[in-house]
Amino acid sequence: MSLNLNDKKAVVAEVSAKVAKAQTIVVAEYRGIQVGHLTQLRASARAQGVYMRVLKNTLARRAVEGTAFASLANEMTGPLIYAISEDAVAAAKVVQDFAKSNDKLVVKAGNYAGKSLDKAGVIALASIPAREVLLAQVLGMMQAPVSAFARALAALAAKQESGSPAAPAAEVAEAAAE
Numbered sequence: 001m002s003l004n005l006n007d008k009k010a011v012v013a014e015v016s017a018k019v020a021k022a023q024t025i026v027v028a029e030y031r032g033i034q035v036g037h038l039t040q041l042r043a044s045a046r047a048q049g050v051y052m053r054v055l056k057n058t059l060a061r062r063a064v065e066g067t068a069f070a071s072l073a074n075e076m077t078g079p080l081i082y083a084i085s086e087d088a089v090a091a092a093k094v095v096q097d098f099a100k101s102n103d104k105l106v107v108k109a110g111n112y113a114g115k116s117l118d119k120a121g122v123i124a125l126a127s128i129p130a131r132e133v134l135l136a137q138v139l140g141m142m143q144a145p146v147s148a149f150a151r152a153l154a155a156l157a158a159k160q161e162s163g164s165p166a167a168p169a170a171e172v173a174e175a176a177a178e
Helices: 005-021 035-047 057-064 071-074 090-101 120-126 132-162 169-177
Strands: 024-029 051-053 080-083 106-113 115-117
Touching: 005 057, 005 080, 024 071, 024 090, 035 051, 035 090, 051 057, 051 132, 057 071, 057 169, 071 106, 080 090, 090 120, 106 120, 115 120
Parallel strands: none
Antiparallel strands: 024 080, 024 106, 051 080, 106 115
């Protein structure tokens, strides 16, 4: 079914709006994938907040024209599915996770914040933990010294309450190191 000119303009406008907010675009070839599997891929993408669509390559080229993703236009050949996300790793993660279980989905290229990525680059981007996980790790590293100091003070207070003489500075340092 072909689109008339107004429909094509509407598609380009819709995709351009998504691209304007995006940090990452991943392009994958989907030749030979059954419709049921594509439906699963789209559902997974929706759950992760990734805009996923099969587009005519000419329309996709027009949508990325003049943006940081313009370099991706050279890779837009063949039957492609486009994954666009505002999250830096979500699009790469969705496509790569699906490609692990379905060898007919072939990651072709990607673009992260204006930097072109080949297949290996997309796979590396997909291996980065999610934003929430990274924030939790940073918070844990920031809390570690404070909690160790609090434990040392609690140990010192408990020792003094038990009636033992005041602890020398070396013992306080040992307790803080634990």
